[in-house]
Amino acid sequence: AQSVTQPDIHITVSEGASLELRCNYSYGATPYLFWYVQSPGQGLQLLLKYFSGDTLVQGIKGFEAEFKRSQSSFNLRKPSVHWSDAAEYFCAVGADNTDKLIFGTGTRLQVFP
Amino acid sequence: GAVVSQHPSWVICKSGTSVKIECRSLDFQATTMFWYRQFPKQSLMLMATSNEGSKATYEQGVEKDKFLINHASLTLSTLTVTSAHPEDSSFYICSARGQAGYNSPLHFGNGTRLTVT
Numbered sequence: 328a329q330s331v332t333q334p335d336i337h338i339t340v341s342e343g344a345s346l347e348l349r350c351n352y353s354y355g356a357t358p359y360l361f362w363y364v365q366s367p368g369q370g371l372q373l374l375l376k377y378f379s380g381d382t383l384v385q386g387i388k389g390f391e392a393e394f395k396r397s398q399s400s401f402n403l404r405k406p407s408v409h410w411s412d413a414a415e416y417f418c419a420v421g422a423d424n425t426d427k428l429i430f431g432t433g434t435r436l437q438v439f440p
Numbered sequence: 441g442a443v444v445s446q447h448p449s450w451v452i453c454k455s456g457t458s459v460k461i462e463c464r465s466l467d468f469q470a471t472t473m474f475w476y477r478q479f480p481k482q483s484l485m486l487m488a489t490s491n492e493g494s495k496a497t498y499e500q501g502v503e504k505d506k507f508l509i510n511h512a513s514l515t516l517s518t519l520t521v522t523s524a525h526p527e528d529s530s531f532y533i534c535s536a537r538g539q540a541g542y543n544s545p546l547h548f549g550n551g552t553r554l555t556v557t
Contacts, residue, residue: 359542363548368531368550368551368553369550369551370444370446370533370535370548370549370550370551371484371533371535371548372548373545373546376542378542378543417483417484421542425489426472426474426489426537426540426541426542426546427474427486427489428474428486428546429486430483430484431483432482432483433481433482433483435481
C-alpha cells in the first residue's frame with residue numbers, strides 16, 4: 328500500500344530565504360504525487376502535481392517540486408519565501424486503482440520577517 | 441475555478457445529538473466526494489468515499505452507523521455525525537471530483553469545525 332512521509336513537522340525560515348519541504352513516498356509503480364497547502368481553519372489548495380513526464384513540475388505561487396524515483400522523493404521548493412506562505416503543507420500520493428489520496432502528516436511552515 | 445462549499449463552517453453541539461454537515465459543488469457536478477477528518481496538527485484521515493446514488497465506501501475503522509453519508513445528487517453530499525460525543529470533536533473536510541481519475545482536479549471545502557460538549 329502507498330504511504331507518504333513528511334519528515335519535518337515544523338520548519339521556520341526567514342522571509343526571502345529559500346525553502347525545501349521534504350516528502351518521501353512508498354509505492355511500487357510510478358505514483359501520482361501532489362502537494363497541497365492549508366491555511367488555518369480552511370480546506371486544502373492544490374499547489375502542484377506530478378503524474379508523468381518532466382520530473383520538475385511548476386506550481387502556483389512560485390512553488391516547484393522535483394520527482395526523484397531513485398530517492399522516492401517529491402520535495403517542494405521555493406527560491407524566496409514570502410510571509411504569506413506560512414501555512415501547513417501536505418504531500419499526498421494517489422492510492423492503488425482508486426481516486427483516493429493518501430496524505431502525509433504535514434509540515435507547518437513559519438516565516439519570520 | 442471550481443468551488444466546493446461546506447456548511448456550516450463551525451458547529452457546537454451537545455453530547456448525544458446529531459449534526460449534519462453539507463458539502464456542495466457549486467459550479468460542477470461531483471461524481472465522487474470524499475470526507476476527511478483532521479485532528480489538531482495532524483494529517484487528513486480519509487473517512488469515506490461517496491458516489492452519487494450509491495452507498496458510501498467507508499475506510500477501515502470508521503463506523504458507518506455513526507458517520508452517515510448521503511450523496512443524494514451530483515452536487516450535494518452530507519455527513520451526519522449521529523449521537524455525537526466529545527471524542528467526535530474534530531475538523532471535517534470534504535472534497536469533490538468532477539470526473540473519475542487523478543487527472544480530474546480534487547476540490548476541497550473549507551472544512552467544518554465540530555465541537556461536542
